Amino acid sequence: MPIADRLQRMRPSYIRDILRAASADNVLSLAGGLPALELFPMRQIEAAMQTVGKQAQLFQYGETRGYPPLLDYLRDLLAIPADHDLLISNGSQQGLDLIARAFLNPGDVVVVEAPCYLGALQVFELADAAVRLVAQTPQGPDLQQLESLFAAGDVRLFYAVPDFHNPTGICWSLATRERVAALCEQFGVLLVEDAPYRNLRFAGEELPLVAAALPSQALVLRSSSKISTPGMRLGMVSGPRQFIDALVLVKQAADLHTNVPLQAALLEVISQASFPRHLARLRVCYRRRYRALLGALQAQGWQPAAVCGGMFVWLELEDIDARALAAEALRCGVAVVPGEAFYPADVAVRPALRLNFTHCNEQAIEEAVARLAVAIETLQRQDAG
Amino acid sequence: MPIADRLQRMRPSYIRDILRAASADNVLSLAGGLPALELFPMRQIEAAMQTVGKQAQLFQYGETRGYPPLLDYLRDLLAIPADHDLLISNGSQQGLDLIARAFLNPGDVVVVEAPCYLGALQVFELADAAVRLVAQTPQGPDLQQLESLFAAGDVRLFYAVPDFHNPTGICWSLATRERVAALCEQFGVLLVEDAPYRNLRFAGEELPLVAAALPSQALVLRSSSKISTPGMRLGMVSGPRQFIDALVLVKQAADLHTNVPLQAALLEVISQASFPRHLARLRVCYRRRYRALLGALQAQGWQPAAVCGGMFVWLELEDIDARALAAEALRCGVAVVPGEAFYPADVAVRPALRLNFTHCNEQAIEEAVARLAVAIETLQRQDAG
Numbered sequence: 001m002p003i004a005d006r007l008q009r010m011r012p013s014y015i016r017d018i019l020r021a022a023s024a025d026n027v028l029s030l031a032g033g034l035p036a037l038e039l040f041p042m043r044q045i046e047a048a049m050q051t052v053g054k055q056a057q058l059f060q061y062g063e064t065r066g067y068p069p070l071l072d073y074l075r076d077l078l079a080i081p082a083d084h085d086l087l088i089s090n091g092s093q094q095g096l097d098l099i100a101r102a103f104l105n106p107g108d109v110v111v112v113e114a115p116c117y118l119g120a121l122q123v124f125e126l127a128d129a130a131v132r133l134v135a136q137t138p139q140g141p142d143l144q145q146l147e148s149l150f151a152a153g154d155v156r157l158f159y160a161v162p163d164f165h166n167p168t169g170i171c172w173s174l175a176t177r178e179r180v181a182a183l184c185e186q187f188g189v190l191l192v193e194d195a196p197y198r199n200l201r202f203a204g205e206e207l208p209l210v211a212a213a214l215p216s217q218a219l220v221l222r223s224s225s226k227i228s229t230p231g232m233r234l235g236m237v238s239g240p241r242q243f244i245d246a247l248v249l250v251k252q253a254a255d256l257h258t259n260v261p262l263q264a265a266l267l268e269v270i271s272q273a274s275f276p277r278h279l280a281r282l283r284v285c286y287r288r289r290y291r292a293l294l295g296a297l298q299a300q301g302w303q304p305a306a307v308c309g310g311m312f313v314w315l316e317l318e319d320i321d322a323r324a325l326a327a328e329a330l331r332c333g334v335a336v337v338p339g340e341a342f343y344p345a346d347v348a349v350r351p352a353l354r355l356n357f358t359h360c361n362e363q364a365i366e367e368a369v370a371r372l373a374v375a376i377e378t379l380q381r382q383d384a385g
Numbered sequence: 386m387p388i389a390d391r392l393q394r395m396r397p398s399y400i401r402d403i404l405r406a407a408s409a410d411n412v413l414s415l416a417g418g419l420p421a422l423e424l425f426p427m428r429q430i431e432a433a434m435q436t437v438g439k440q441a442q443l444f445q446y447g448e449t450r451g452y453p454p455l456l457d458y459l460r461d462l463l464a465i466p467a468d469h470d471l472l473i474s475n476g477s478q479q480g481l482d483l484i485a486r487a488f489l490n491p492g493d494v495v496v497v498e499a500p501c502y503l504g505a506l507q508v509f510e511l512a513d514a515a516v517r518l519v520a521q522t523p524q525g526p527d528l529q530q531l532e533s534l535f536a537a538g539d540v541r542l543f544y545a546v547p548d549f550h551n552p553t554g555i556c557w558s559l560a561t562r563e564r565v566a567a568l569c570e571q572f573g574v575l576l577v578e579d580a581p582y583r584n585l586r587f588a589g590e591e592l593p594l595v596a597a598a599l600p601s602q603a604l605v606l607r608s609s610s611k612i613s614t615p616g617m618r619l620g621m622v623s624g625p626r627q628f629i630d631a632l633v634l635v636k637q638a639a640d641l642h643t644n645v646p647l648q649a650a651l652l653e654v655i656s657q658a659s660f661p662r663h664l665a666r667l668r669v670c671y672r673r674r675y676r677a678l679l680g681a682l683q684a685q686g687w688q689p690a691a692v693c694g695g696m697f698v699w700l701e702l703e704d705i706d707a708r709a710l711a712a713e714a715l716r717c718g719v720a721v722v723p724g725e726a727f728y729p730a731d732v733a734v735r736p737a738l739r740l741n742f743t744h745c746n747e748q749a750i751e752e753a754v755a756r757l758a759v760a761i762e763t764l765q766r767q768d769a770g
Contacts, residue, residue, distance in 0.1 A: 001488065001575050001602065001625075001628060003487055003488060003631045004486065004487060004488055004489055004490050005490050006486075006490075007486075007487055007631060007634060007635065010634055010638070019446075032446070034445060034446060035445075037441050037442065037444075037445050038441075040441050040444050040445075042438075042439075042441050042444075045438055045444065046435075046438035046439055047438075048438070049434040049435065049437060049438030049646070050431075050434065050435055050438060052434060053427075053430055053431035053432075053433070053434030053435060054427075054431055056422050056423075056425050056427050057422065058616055059422075059425050059427075059430065059614035059615070059616040059617060060419065060420075060422050060425075060614070060615060060616050061404075061417070061419060061610075061615045061616060062616055089640075090475055090640040090643070090644070091640055091641055093638075093639070093640050093641045094639060094640040097638060097639050097640065101389065101391075101392075101511070102388055102389060102392055103386065103388060103389055104389055105389050105390050105391075106491075119637075119638065119641070122637060122638035123638050125638070126486070126635065126638045126639075190386050217386065225446075229444035229445070230444070230445060230446045231443055231444040231445050231446060231447055231644060231645040231646060232444060232644055232646060233640065233641070233642070233643065233644040234644075240386075243386060246388045246392060249392060249395055250392065250511065252504075252507060253395070253478075253482060253504065253507035253508050253510070253511045254478070254479060254482050254511075254639070255474075255475040255476055255478050255479035255482065255618065256476055256478045256504065256618070257618070258475070258618065259475070259616060259617050259618040259619075259644060259647055260616040261434070261616060261617060261647060262644055262646060262647060
């Protein structure tokens, strides 16, 4: 039984293969985008699961848009305007997939930052979109290149992660945010702003969503994965009501609705008066781990770009095959992701690694970097030999 | 922001609109496919939710294929052959959507029974498939017509509900099952066997899955919605390993994986020694309710086709507009679904109603049929007047 054409072009997620290897007992993982399990708000979750388990009506069929009390809470918390709406999805990954299915015809042009979140590349591949890349600067996308891309023709959608980008950790400047919003408006491009890391800022001042300056032409993806737990798979899409209505139509066919019990449990967890303290603890811990990673890398003579939040550091390398390095690193007991995993298959890329600092504690991070140094040495010795 | 072409052709689910109206306090609903809430195994669910809520690792990212202990349990329970595999989906609705995305190119021909489960029609519309209809007989699809359809050309996929079909309640005879398997094999058609009601047989003898006679060319959709609870949104797809691998690739892009906590909770619930007793109670209750519905309809002079399980009775009508009747019935305080909701938009259909017998208890069913009789009388008086 041959599979559909679009699937024959898709690569399986290299990261998920690495993650599987990284789960071996003796491997330290800087590879995944895994939040710290020991910081999951389990006391609140346990209580929430108990409460939810007593309510039979939460186990009946629910609404496609989401569990109404959770929607009401989030509309208020996120100050969703009256002419906008919200949809609850199975993680923000599903939100992005629904957007692609609702708004893209095959061949439509989509612009993404290079490098780009792999899950987004997969969604656009599956949608048969024509993906164009805009380079990143430390302030965000290269604005001149973005304008050229938009001006060159029918760009339908710009997918971006302005806050603590995956994989580079870059956070867009205010000027970049304003300019991107203006360009999207000028050229009629739908902005899809993916904001899973926005609550994980541990330095500097919060900047507005790009979508805030583009209310009629942007969809925002939010996730509970990084602030509560990823295993619940709960994300949110917000934007103009008629856009959300289109997503609801696709979601009806895609899976009827997101499960109700975990939506009710999430509401229990995030509406606790103590939840902001949980977020503060998370940020303090991640800042400590980030500093441990930065210090360990610097001690080896490496200089990754500094980040102000999120989960990742991007380490550019010279004269080394990043994919071979990742393989050697795994043999040395540390999992990392080579930069090329974050580009479409046919793009030439400069060697780099994405390093996660949220999953391992400081001690493990230091040991992981030491193992990475051994892997690099081994590889260089092989090249020299 | 115009929506994608495929979406402009889609109708929102008429049933979900009716369900919303049916949730008004004074309305008795024979409309939805809702299982009896008062029979949810809540004691087991409450205990399972407590157990799950204590285990942080169940809230971390999981595997795309599903929660391994649940997969292992189901492989064993369902006697999945060694060269087959399983995928856990967000309800079997997602399983069907993944199949369409993995195996259908735009324009591919799909055959469905007429009438057909509305959610399947939506999936195939979204996949840009060319849908062809095969008529139903009391023994299942019209085999001559099915052979003609298959022989006429490139039929890629046959979607069917052989056990207690939605909306008609028809259960295929053994001879029909064997013949359909042979035809699929002869013409190289992928069979998608949707079996959500298979455990809800309350009369007659269990018949084999059609897929059992077509192991290398069939995918089976199963659901926990009708035997445990629908709000959890957990379904399963099984079939040849390379087919499941293709679905895993699509699911990775669609939502990474199904939530882990409810997969773990479902395993706790269905692996209890007492679970078969729960199923037995369910069947006894549904048989009682079915008989109440049948009796009440017969008392009004109506003769719906008898069913041996499932959730629905199909009532064919004469000289009446079923859609107008459903609207009048709602005014009289009973929700029903007109038959045309189960056909593609452009098909002429004989007037019929789908009546559910699992959601309301016997007393409510009798009252609902009385209200339906009033609605029909009102409509006939209007026609005469």
